[in-house]
Amino acid sequence: MEAHLLRKYFIMGSQDCDRNPVDILTEAAQAGITAFQFREKGPDSLMGLKKVMLGRQLRKICYQNSIPFIVNDDLELAEVLDADGIHVGQDDVNAEEVRARFPDKMIGLSISTLTELEQSPLSVIDYLGVGPIFPTGTKKDAKTPVGTKWISQVRKQLSHLPLVGIGGITTTSARDVMEAGADGVAIISAITKASDIQKAVNQL
Numbered sequence: 001m002e003a004h005l006l007r008k009y010f011i012m013g014s015q016d017c018d019r020n021p022v023d024i025l026t027e028a029a030q031a032g033i034t035a036f037q038f039r040e041k042g043p044d045s046l047m048g049l050k051k052v053m054l055g056r057q058l059r060k061i062c063y064q065n066s067i068p069f070i071v072n073d074d075l076e077l078a079e080v081l082d083a084d085g086i087h088v089g090q091d092d093v094n095a096e097e098v099r100a101r102f103p104d105k106m107i108g109l110s111i112s113t114l115t116e117l118e119q120s121p122l123s124v125i126d127y128l129g130v131g132p133i134f135p136t137g138t139k140k141d142a143k144t145p146v147g148t149k150w151i152s153q154v155r156k157q158l159s160h161l162p163l164v165g166i167g168g169i170t171t172t173s174a175r176d177v178m179e180a181g182a183d184g185v186a187i188i189s190a191i192t193k194a195s196d197i198q199k200a201v202n203q204l
């Protein structure tokens with residue numbers, strides 16, 4: 001995977017949006033995000049056909065803007081929407097199973113601790129999500145923040161694997177995450193809650 005695609009990695013589901021997610025993604029895509037993850041998860045998220053129908057619209061925006069479209073933790077949906085990739089966490093389906101089913105899709109895996117890093121099947125994944133870097137109000141069950149030093153540590157051990165920082169990253173703190181050695185920042189609220197998405201993406 002080309003690491004530069006992770007540079008401004010926008011993640012979102014309808015539960016993160018105070019207005020139409022289609023409008024938010026359209027604005028973010030036009031503003032220059034480099035990848036998108038559809039993460040319809042947690043309280044107030046859509047299920048079943050409604051989830052698929054929103055996913056179709058978001059997928060189309062990514063096609064039209066040549067932005068990789070990644071689905072969070074839902075293999076059926078990734079197949080139905082012809083996603084470019086799948087992102088899984090520690091409690092989700094095993095990355096090796098994902099690779100067996102989808103030999104050609106990008107696979108991202110979240111890690112928060114050294115043990116998780118050591119136990120991860122790094123040979124089957126394309127990038128690591130490292131976090132939460134800072135406290136976040138977006139994910140209710142987020143783990144203890146690991147700070148930017150953790151990115152430097154992971155970077156030292158894994159010079160070859162693209163890394164993206166996630167969790168509580170803002171337009172001001174993104175610089176610290178990059179300087180610690182990340183290839184990019186994965187953000188939800190820094191974009192969904194921005195009063196001017198174009199400006200927020202430029203600042204990132």
Ligand code: 3NM
Binds near residue numbers: 011110131
């Ligand atoms: N995963 P915000 S933190 C989806 O630590 C997600 O793995 C995390 O939202 C992890 O940019 C997080 O608004 C929420 O803080 C990120």
